[in-house]
Amino acid sequence: MAWSTALTAVSAAFLASLVEVVEAFTIVLAVATLRGWRTAAIGTTVGLTALAGVVLLLGPLVARVPIASLQLTIGVLLLLFGVGWLRKASLRAAGVIPLHDEEAIFAAETAQLGAQQQRVHGSLQWVAGITALKAVLLEGLEVVFIVIAVGAGRGLLLPASLGALAACAVVLGAGVVIHRPLSRVPENSLKFGVGVMLSAFGVFWTGEGLGIPWPGQDLALLLFAGLFLAAGFLGSSLARKLSLGFA
Amino acid sequence: MTMLKELAAELIGMFVAEMRLTISALAIVAMVAFLVDFIGVDPLLGGAVLLLGSLTLLVESVLRGARPRS
Numbered sequence: 198m199a200w201s202t203a204l205t206a207v208s209a210a211f212l213a214s215l216v217e218v219v220e221a222f223t224i225v226l227a228v229a230t231l232r233g234w235r236t237a238a239i240g241t242t243v244g245l246t247a248l249a250g251v252v253l254l255l256g257p258l259v260a261r262v263p264i265a266s267l268q269l270t271i272g273v274l275l276l277l278f279g280v281g282w283l284r285k286a287s288l289r290a291a292g293v294i295p296l297h298d299e300e301a302i303f304a305a306e307t308a309q310l311g312a313q314q315q316r317v318h319g320s321l322q323w324v325a326g327i328t329a330l331k332a333v334l335l336e337g338l339e340v341v342f343i344v345i346a347v348g349a350g351r352g353l354l355l356p357a358s359l360g361a362l363a364a365c366a367v368v369l370g371a372g373v374v375i376h377r378p379l380s381r382v383p384e385n386s387l388k389f390g391v392g393v394m395l396s397a398f399g400v401f402w403t404g405e406g407l408g409i410p411w412p413g414q415d416l417a418l419l420l421f422a423g424l425f426l427a428a429g430f431l432g433s434s435l436a437r438k439l440s441l442g443f444a
Numbered sequence: 445m446t447m448l449k450e451l452a453a454e455l456i457g458m459f460v461a462e463m464r465l466t467i468s469a470l471a472i473v474a475m476v477a478f479l480v481d482f483i484g485v486d487p488l489l490g491g492a493v494l495l496l497g498s499l500t501l502l503v504e505s506v507l508r509g510a511r512p513r514s
Contacts, residue, residue, distance in 0.1 A: 273473055274459060280469060280502050281461025287506045294509075331447055335454050342458060396502070400495050407477055409491040421495065428499040432506030439510045 202415045203356065205422070206347040209394040210357040213343045214364035216387045217336040222368050223299045223378045224332035227306035232325040240326040244333025245365075251341050252358060259349040269406025271346045276399025278342070279425075283392030287429050289385045291436035296385055299378035343391075347398060389429060397421035465505040472497040 221241075229237035259267065288294045310325060340361050348357030401418050404411055411417040460466045472494060480490040 273470070276473075276498060277459040277461075277466055277469055280465060280498065280505070281459070283502060284461060284465065284505050284509065287502075288509045291506075291510060327447075331450070334447070335450060338451065338454055339458055396498065400498055403473055404491045404494055407473075407480055407487070407490065407494075409480070409487045409494070411491060412488070424495070424499055425502070428502050429506075432503040435503070436506050436510035439507060 202418060203353060205394055205398065205418055206353045207356050207360040209347050209391055209398070210340070210344050210360035211364050212387050212394075213391045214340045214361035215368065216384050216391065217340050218365050218368040219299065219384060220297070220302075221332045221336035222372050223303050224306050225329045226372065226376075226378060227303050227310060228325045228329045231307060231310045232322060236322055236325045237329045240329025240331075241333050243326075244330045244337060247334060248337040248341050252344060252354075255341075255345055256349055256354045259345055260352075260354070265406050265408070267349070267406075268402040271349070272399050272402030272404070272406050274342075274399075275346050275395050276403055278339075278346075279392050279395030279397075279399050281392075282388055283396055283425065283429050284432075286385050286389035286392050287433040288436060290389065290433040291440060293436055293440050299384075303378040343395065347395075393422050393425045393429060396425045462505060462509070464508070465501060468501050468505075469498065472501065 225237045225241055228240065259271075262270075285294070289296050306328075310328065344354070344357045344361050348354035397418050400421050401411065413420070476490045476494045476497075479485040479493065480487050
C-alpha cells in the first residue's frame with residue numbers, strides 16, 4: 198500500500214473527526230454547564246461506546262466483502278458524501294450560506310435545556326444526558342462512516358480509528374482547558390479539506406471497482422485531490438460573484 | 445424512537461446532500477459502468493468521464509446553490 202493512500206486515509210479520519218467532535222463538544226459543553234460534567238460525561242461515554250461498537254461490528258464484516266464490490270460500493274458512497282461536504286463548504290466559503298457558529302449553537306442549546314428544566318421542574322438530569330448522547334451519536338455517525346470507508350478496504354481500520362480518536366483527544370483537551378465552545382477552529386476550511394479528500398477517494402475507488410487501471414496507481418489520489426480542490430475553489434469563487442450579482 | 449428517526453435522517457442526509465447532485469453522480473457512475481462493461485470502451489476513457497463528470501457536477505451544483513430560488 199502506498200504512503201499516499203495511508204496518509205490520505207488517516208488525515209481524512211483525523212480532520213473529519215475534528216470537525217464533528219467540535220460540533221458535538223459544543224452541545225456536551227452546554228449540558229455540562231447546566232447540569233454538571235457527570236451527566237455530560239455519562240451521555241458522551243455511552244455515545245462513544247455505541248459508536249465504537251458500530252466500528253468493531255461493521256469493520257470486520259465489511260472487510261469480508263469481495264474487494265471489487267467493496268471498492269465500488271464504498272467508492273460511490275464516499276463520492277456522494279465527499280461532494281456533498283465540498284459543495285456545502287464551497288457555498289459557505291462564498292458567503293452564500295452562513296458559517297457554522299459554535300457560540301450561537303451553544304447559546305441556543307443552553308437556552309433550550311434551560312426551558313426544558315423549567316417545564317420538568319428540575320428533573321432534567323436524564324434529558325441532559327440524552328442530549329449529550331444524541332449529539333455524540335449524530336455527529337459521530339459521519340466519523341464512523343469515514344473511518345470504515347477509508348479504513349476497511351485497505352486494512353487501514355486501526356490507523357483510521359486512531360486518527361479519529363486523536364482528534365477526539367485534541368478537542369477534549371482543548372475544551373477542558375478553555376472551557377468554552379471551540380469557535381476559533383476553522384471548521385469550514387477543515388470541511389473543505391475533508392470533502393476534497395473524500396471526493397478523491399470516492400472517484401479513485403469507484404474507478405477501481407469498475408476495473409479502471411488508474412495511471413500512477415495510488416499516486417493518482419493526489420492528482421484527484423488537487424483537481425477537486427481546484428474545482429471547489431472555482432465553484433466558490435464563481436458562486437461569490439454570482440451571489441453578489443444578484444444582491 | 446425519535447432518536448432512531450433522527451439517526452436515520454442523519455444517515456440519509458450524509459449521502460443525499462442535494463437530490464439533484466446525488467442522482468447526477470449516480471447517473472455518471474452507471475454510465476461509466478455501462479460504457480466500460482457493456483460497450484467495451486477503454487477503461488481509462490471511462491475513468492476520465494468519471495473524474496471530469498464528478499468535477500463538473502460539483503461546480504454546477506455549487507453555482508446552482510448560489511442562484512436565488514424563484
